[in-house]
Ligand code: GUN
C-alpha cells in the first residue's frame with residue numbers, strides 16, 4: 033500500500049509520506065523555522081496548550097498560529113485529546129477547541145476525540161467511540177458554517193477491539209474527512225505491542241477511502257516508518273526527537289541507544305561528523321540535548337527519504353524486512 037502522495041493545504045503542498053515534528057509552544061528545543069533544514073515540510077502543535085495559556089492564546093488569536101510559531105508552511109493542530117488521555121479531563125469543549133483552531137488559522141483541524149486505552153472494558157470503548165463520533169459530526173457542522181476552509185481530521189478510535197476500530201473507520205468514512213488519523217496507539221507502541229498495532233492499522237485502513245491520507249497519531253520512531261507506510265499510512269507525528277534527546281537517547285533507523293552505551297557515533301549527519309562521542313558525553317546537559325535533538329531529526333528525515341526512494345524503486349518490502357530485523361517484536365508483527 034506504500035505510496036508517494038501530495039497533500040494540499042491552505043499553506044502549501046506537502047509530499048507524503050512525511051513526519052510532522054511536534055512543536056510545544058512552551059518549550060522549543062529547536063526553533064520551528066530551523067526545522068525545515070532537516071526536511072520538515074509540515075509541523076504539528078497543540079491548540080489546547082495555546083488555548084490554556086492567556087499570553088499564547090491572545091497572540092495566536094491576534095496574529096494566527098503560524099506567526100506565533102514563526103512557521104509559514106502547513107501546520108496541523110491537535111485538540112487536547114492527548115491531555116484528555118493523560119489527565120482524564122480537559123477544560124474545553126469539542127466545539128470550543130474546534131472553533132479556536134479555525135480562528136488561529138490551522139491547516140488541519142482535529143476534533144476532541146477520546147483516546148480509549150488498550151485493553152479497556154468493552155462498554156467503555158463503545159461509549160468513548162459513540163461520543164467521539166458525535167464530536168466528529170459536531171466538528172463537521174462547525175466547519176460548514178464558517179468561511180475558513182482548513183482540512184478536517186476524523187480520528188479513529190476503538191481501543192484494542194478490532195470490530196470497534198472497523199466501526200469507527202466506517203462511520204468516519206461515511207461522514208467524509210480530509211485526513212484520517214488513527215489514535216490511541218501510543219501505549220501500544222511504548223509496550224512494543226507491534227503486532228496489535230499492525231492489526232489495528234490494517235482493520236482501519238481497509239475501511240477508509242483509498243485516496244485519503246492516513247495519519248498515525250504519536251508514532252514517530254524511524255524503526256516503524258517502512259512497515260507503517262507499507263500498510264498504507266502517510267503521515268506521522270512525533271515529539272520523540274526532543275523527548276529522547278532530553279533523556280540522552282540516540283535514535284537510529286534500527287533502534288535507540290542510550291548515549292552511555294555508545295563507544296562510537298554510527299552516523300554521518302552534520303552533528304555526528306562534527307563532534308565525537310567523547311564530546312557529546314562530556315558537554316553540558318543543555319548542549320547535549322540540543323545536539324541529540326538535531327541528530328535525531330536528521331536520522332528521522334533520512335529514514336523518510338529512504339522510504340520514499342524505496343517506494344519509487346518498488347523495494348519497500350525489502351526495506352521493511354531489513355528494519356524489522358532490529359527487534360523480535362517487530363519481525364513478529
Ligand atoms: N496524540 C496521540 N494519540 C492521540 C489520539 O488518539 N488523539 C489525538 N487527538 N491526539 C493524539
Ligand code: ZN
Pocket residue numbers: 299300301302303304305327330
Ligand atoms: Zn548523527
